[in-house]
Amino acid sequence: MSKPVFQVKGICKRFGGLHALHDVSMSIQAGQVYGLIGPNGAGKTTFFNVITGLYTPDAGSFELAGKPYQPSSVHQVAKAGIARTFQNIRLFAEMTALENVMVGRHVRTGIGVWGAVFRTQAFRQEEQTIAERAQALLDYVGIGELAPFKARTLSYGDQRRLEIARALATDPQLMALDEPAAGMNATEKGQLRALIDRIRRDGRTILLIEHDVKLVMGLCDAVTVLDYGRQIAQGAPAEVRRDPLVIEAYLGSGEH
């Protein structure tokens, strides 16, 4: 029995009278691709924003790689080891693809103004390793030859890949992908699936929020289903898809 990389218990989040998340718990094992699905407005993105520090939770405990963490600010969560991508791609548009990934290394490097101004030995070494690492990550996600081009000029699918490379650059314990397949055609989805599969095989742990049930069912090792802020099912994809509550949430109860 491997120990969980990421474990949250009893997360609650209210927006005024709206109970956006109600007692949500989740435990992700190392090397898993974990799916979080649910109909529109189920609270998937709210959950995402809570665990990454964008929203302050009303209750809940958080644990990453065996250590408790407080999602009090976004950059601290990133430092603790959760890297995320965004549903609507958020790249640094006017920077090159390589620079985008190099920014991802920021949190794991430490040379400051002094080193930059005087170009110390340590600075030059660090810069070189940052650039090499960034290029290697671009190669890894399959857009190595696009390194010198500005991020905004990349195609949609390549921008997704770049975002994943940038997230990988932070050496995350947990990669959290927010609807990575949104707006993709069948070919692009196939490629994305292969990429996620590869990242998992290389030992990373992934939390996947996805609308596309087919993609989730085919890719994930375990799934949580949210509906109206409550988790209505949890377990292996094959079991979850037969769960009557899940079928009802997705297809309606059939009473009307």
Added chain:
Amino acid sequence: MNLASLPGRAGLRYLVWGLGLLLLPLMLQSMGNAWVRIADMALLYVLLALGLNIVVGFAGLLDLGFVAFFAVGAYVFGLLASPHLSDTFSWIAAMFPGGLHLPLWAVLPIGAGLAGLLGVLLGAPTLKLRGDYLAIVTLGFGEIIRVFLNNLDNPVNITNGPKGLGQIDAMTVLGHPLSQVLDLGFIELSSVTQYCYLFLVLALVSVLLCHRLQTSRIGRAWMAIREDEIAAKAMGIQTRNLKLLAFGMGAMFGGVAGVMFAAFQGFVSPESFSLMESVMIVAMVVLGGLGHLPGVVLGAILLSALPEVLRYVTHPLQAMTDGRLDAAILRQLLIALAMILIMLWRPRGLWPAPEHGKALPTEREAP
């Protein structure tokens, strides 16, 4: 920067540039000291524009009160190297019987440090503001500093109010006061020409500093904040500290320029630090090419020299119309016209960062 691979050509290029910059003040001097003075002011504006570029161009924080840091630097030198304080306060006169005349090199770090500190103080409460809102707060800050300088002559006379501070010491370099003519044997350098060389060195050092900051981990983080603050945070960038750093570093450039300005002019008054100056510095950065150092330098030189050069254009125009056209107004009109034309023709600035991110020539096939 791979100098080793092209030793001949790169070396030659640096040599030509160096010689050109070395000869430029001499050429200007031969045309008259008024031209050198224009160049001196242009170089000070280069320093200011480079400082503001860190805040606006690198970190993307619109600062409309930048002249405040210039003012702080100027007043720090004005107060520490003029008779004003020892004339006003007897205890200072008792401590420094010969008057308070701190040398430039002692004041420079004080001026830069105080300006940097004020930059951080301005940055701290405005961290959550962006765009227009930040611009309004910084604009207010710039005005507050000016109003303070204007009114701090009562009840205790610290800044001498609107009358300003006079009799400020000139700079002394290696025991030679820059206010005196330097005779090199084969050529005589006037005072303004010596300042010109000094400012040139400062400007070059500043360009180097900015370039090194830009192409570093810190510079990349600034640009990430400029492009998308939320994504930058999600990458673990501590936006608060980096924004404060940008404010502080930018303000230090302003402070250094202010100290130089005070020593160069020998006189400072609140009038020199109006809102219009802040607006002009922003215009220099934006018209030149936001975030691109050669563009910023070009913008600063053009916009500071243009009004002076236009003097020579507007006078004949005025004479032609029998004095019906006022030269000062005509000058303002022409500057405004030039700015509009630049923005129409070159919306990204006169010399923007090179476009190295064009879309790929052919549709890339999936691997």
